[in-house]
Amino acid sequence: MTTQPVSPLDTNPNLRFLERVSAATAGVARLEMCIQCGTCGGSCPSAADMDHTPRMLFAMIRAGLREEALRSNTPWLCVSCYHCVVRCPQEVHIPDVMYTLKSMAIEAKLYRDSVAPDFSQTFVDMVETYGRSYEFGLATRHYLKHYPLRLPGMAPMGLGMLSKKRMDITPHRIEGIDQLHAILEKAKEVEAAS
Amino acid sequence: MNKYLYYPGCSMESSARAYAESLNAIVDQMGLVLDEIHDWNCCGATEYVGISLTPAYSLITRNLALASAQAAKQGNGTNTVVASCSACYLNLAKADHFMQERPLLGKNVNEALAAGGLHYEPGTLEIRHLLDVIINDVGLDAVSAAVTKPLKGLRVAPYLGCMVPRPDYEGRWSDHEHPMELDRLLSALGAEVIDFPLKTHCCGGHMTQISPSTAFELLGRLLHAADQYHADMMVTVCPMCQMNLDAYQNETNHALNTHYQMPVIFFTQLMGLAFGKPATELGFARNLVDTRPALSRIGVEAPAPAGPPVQPRKVKKTGLPMPSMPGHEEVHE
Numbered sequence: 001m002t003t004q005p006v007s008p009l010d011t012n013p014n015l016r017f018l019e020r021v022s023a024a025t026a027g028v029a030r031l032e033m034c035i036q037c038g039t040c041g042g043s044c045p046s047a048a049d050m051d052h053t054p055r056m057l058f059a060m061i062r063a064g065l066r067e068e069a070l071r072s073n074t075p076w077l078c079v080s081c082y083h084c085v086v087r088c089p090q091e092v093h094i095p096d097v098m099y100t101l102k103s104m105a106i107e108a109k110l111y112r113d114s115v116a117p118d119f120s121q122t123f124v125d126m127v128e129t130y131g132r133s134y135e136f137g138l139a140t141r142h143y144l145k146h147y148p149l150r151l152p153g154m155a156p157m158g159l160g161m162l163s164k165k166r167m168d169i170t171p172h173r174i175e176g177i178d179q180l181h182a183i184l185e186k187a188k189e190v191e192a193a194s
Numbered sequence: 195m196n197k198y199l200y201y202p203g204c205s206m207e208s209s210a211r212a213y214a215e216s217l218n219a220i221v222d223q224m225g226l227v228l229d230e231i232h233d234w235n236c237c238g239a240t241e242y243v244g245i246s247l248t249p250a251y252s253l254i255t256r257n258l259a260l261a262s263a264q265a266a267k268q269g270n271g272t273n274t275v276v277a278s279c280s281a282c283y284l285n286l287a288k289a290d291h292f293m294q295e296r297p298l299l300g301k302n303v304n305e306a307l308a309a310g311g312l313h314y315e316p317g318t319l320e321i322r323h324l325l326d327v328i329i330n331d332v333g334l335d336a337v338s339a340a341v342t343k344p345l346k347g348l349r350v351a352p353y354l355g356c357m358v359p360r361p362d363y364e365g366r367w368s369d370h371e372h373p374m375e376l377d378r379l380l381s382a383l384g385a386e387v388i389d390f391p392l393k394t395h396c397c398g399g400h401m402t403q404i405s406p407s408t409a410f411e412l413l414g415r416l417l418h419a420a421d422q423y424h425a426d427m428m429v430t431v432c433p434m435c436q437m438n439l440d441a442y443q444n445e446t447n448h449a450l451n452t453h454y455q456m457p458v459i460f461f462t463q464l465m466g467l468a469f470g471k472p473a474t475e476l477g478f479a480r481n482l483v484d485t486r487p488a489l490s491r492i493g494v495e496a497p498a499p500a501g502p503p504v505q506p507r508k509v510k511k512t513g514l515p516m517p518s519m520p521g522h523e524e525v526h527e
Contacts, residue, residue, distance in 0.1 A: 026247060026299060027292040045396045049408050077405060079412075080240045081396035082360035086370040102244035116404040123241040127253070131235040133204040142403060150406070153448065157441050157482065164480040166209045166441075175233045179310040180256060187252040187306035194248070194302065 014064040021061055025093060025100045033090040034058045040084035040094055050074040054084060054094055057101075070110040075101040076117075115146050128184060131174030135167050196331050199261045199275045199319075200228035203282035203433070204236050209441075210433035212477025213278060216462040217324070219471045223340050224332045228276065229268075231261045237285040240400060251299060252306040254289040258319055259312035265319075274320040276327050280357040280432040287321040291363045323358050325431050325461065326366050329375045334382045342470040344384025348492045350464070351390040351425035352376040353416070355435040359394050370394070376461060380429060383468040388423045392416055397435040402442050410449040413438060417446065417454040426488040427457040429464055436460060440482050457485040467494060 013020070022029040034055070041053030051072045052060065060069045075098040084094045102120070105111045122141050126134040139158070143151055161167040174180065206214040221228060234257045242250035261275050277283035293300035293316035300316050307313055328337070354376055359367045367373045371394050380387045397416060398409035416439065420428050430436050439458040447454055459481065466476040467489075478485045478496040489496045 024247060026243070026251065026288070027295040045412055046398075046401070046405075046408050049405065075244075077401075077408060079356075079396045079399045079401060079408075081356040081399075083356070083371070083396075085361045096243075099243040100247070103246055106245060119400065119404050120241040120244050123239065124245055127236045127238060127242065132207075133236045133239070135204075135208055147406075150445075153445060157444060160482045161209070161441060164482070166211055166480055168208055172207065174235050176235075176310070179312075180235055180253075183252050183256060183306050183310040183312070184249050186309035187249040187303070188246065190302045190305050191246050191248040194298075 014066045017064050017066045017069070018061050021097060021100050021104070024104065026096050027093050029097055029100075030090060030092045031058060031061065031097055034062075034092055035090055037089065039087050039089065040092075043083040043087050044078075045081060045083070046077045046079055050077050054078075054098075058092075058097075067110060070101060070105040070108055071112055072101075073113065074098070075105070076111065076113070118142070118146065126171070128181070129173075130171045131177050131180050132172045134171040136162075136169050137171060139167075196225060196327070197227040197229060197272045198322075198327065199265060199272060200230045201234055201237075201257055201261070201275055201277045201282055201286060202230065203277060203279035205279055205433035205437070209437045210279070210460070212480045213433060213436070213460040213462060215475065215477040216460060216466045217278060219466045219475050220462060220469060223469055224328065224336070226327070226332065229264070229272075231257055231275070232264060234260065237282045239281050239285075247299075248302045248306060251289050251292070251303050254285045255293070255303050255307060255314050256310065256312060258286060258289065259307055259314040261319060262314055263312070273318060274322055274327075276322055276324055278324045279434075280323070280355055281434060283321065283323045284357040284361075287363065290316050290319060290321055322366070323431070325358065325375060325379070329379060330366075334378060337379065337465070338382045341383055341468045343468055343492075345464060345468050345492055346384050347386065348464075348488070349386045349388060349424060349426045350380055351388045351420040351423060351428045352380055352393055353390065353420075353428045353430045353435060353439075353458075354394050355430060355432040356394060356396050356399075358431055376429070376431065379461065380464065383464055385464065385468075388420075388425055390419065390423065390425075392419045397432075397438040399434060399438075402438055406445070407449070409438065409442065410446045413442060413446045414450045414452065417443065417452070417456050420456055421454055425456070426491055427459055427485065429459055429461050431461055443483055455483055455487075457481055457483050457488050459485060467492075473497060 022031050036055055038055045041047045041055050047053050052074050057069055057072055057074050078095055078098040080095045106117050111117050119142055122138055126138050238250050238253045242253055277286055304313055359373045360370050377387045396412055398412040401409035436458050463476045473494050473496045486496045
């Protein structure tokens with residue numbers, strides 16, 4: 001049996017999924033170079049909590065299992081420790097591929113648990129509004145929404161952070177916030193076009 | 195005098211204020227001139243890259259464009275950006291690296307920057323971490339020479355975390371998994387340095403916010419190892435690691451049923467102590483885990499934890515049950 005080449009006119013998003021992931025990743029992802037050795041999963045500190053090890057996820061991407069890959073909790077549990085990167089014999093940019101899968105899962109609304117995407121989005125909202133991170137706003141919004149039951153136990157810590165001036169109640173806005181907004185707006189346009 | 199463009203990052207102004215204060219206390223003695231990038235913005239940490247690529251890298255690169263322009267305007271001859279925070283350092287370094295590795299990214303980012311009247315030519319700046327600069331530019335001889343109060347008798351576990359020694363595209367570190375730079379620096383300060391096997395293992399990063407059980411497991415491993423080696427304290431270079439290990443130590447103890455009281459401090463704080471600076475100027479009071487028992491071993495009297503003393507208040511039990519705050523004793527009448 002021979003494999004039929006995929007027509008460039010075929011719009012099925014599952015086909016060429018690996019190419020799409022690679023193209024949307026920051027550097028040269030080298031995802032197609034994966035030899036399925038499993039060094040990444042063996043080096044990963046959070047692999048135990050993942051639906052699929054990175055190796056398995058990459059096999060799924062290659063097989064065109066787009067939805068399954070984007071539904072996996074694996075990218076959301078990546079801690080960006082780069083252990084896999086320095087050990088990977090093929091120099092695949094593993095955490096950067098994970099970032100790509102996160103952004104694709106958000107766009108396709110395929111993530112199953114909203115805690116992590118919400119946290120990222122809240123963080124980014126603060127940064128886009130002020131130009132700097134705003135931990136007090138981020139923490140209150142995030143914990144009230146997702147971890148209200150953790151709040152009583154965390155109150156001493158929160159008060160400690162405030163009283164030791166390790167968290168400011170008011171945000172800090174950069175001077176060039178309009179310039180930053182213009183840059184980000186343009187960047188979003190460019191991103192949408194690519 | 196070594197002059198650098200300096201990118202502090204958001205945490206230096208909030209959760210890692212102790213890092214900023216202690217760095218400030220030692221820069222003159224180290225002969226470092228840190229020229230802060232004017233009106234820098236957040237690097238996006240590990241959050242923005244997981245949402246949208248071009249905006250994330252444009253956010254990071256605005257800082258490099260500002261730094262470039264500042265260096266050109268002042269003509270001070272430096273093209274090195276120093277970052278003190280690990281995540282900031284990695285983000286800046288990655289932006290510079292990936293814009294060269296994948297010219298399309300560079301083109302897109304510069305198209306976005308142009309909307310703000312900025313431009314950055316990738317490869318024109320050197321991005322380095324503060325520890326790298328202290329080890330390789332200042333040098334350990336200069337550090338040793340500045341030590342007036344050696345930290346004899348203090349057992350420290352050097353803890354670098356992930357994002358400084360890895361992925362290390364420029365090959366600046368002696369090893370990706372067991373680098374010795376921080377060990378050598380702490381030895382030069384006179385401390386007893388543990389060969390800490392987990393020195394570049396992960397603290398969980400933002401997992402404390404999105405998957406607490408994962409975070410507590412990772413934090414527990416680090417605290418357990420430091421405790422097993424009888425460390426008096428853990429010494430780190432990373433604001434995120436410090437925040438997770440210090441501020442979430444209590445919650446980790448609750449989750450794992452442990453009782454660690456492990457102080458976690460920044461390497462610049464110990465440099466300040468060894469250089470004879472008073473502990474009050476080095477931010478020790480900002481730690482949530484008390485540093486006083488550890489520092490008393492080297493005869494340093496650390497300031498009492500800052501903040502208003504908690505006055506025991508009597509609260510009448512009325513209305514709905516509310517979470518109790520420390521110092522709020524219920525009155526049963």
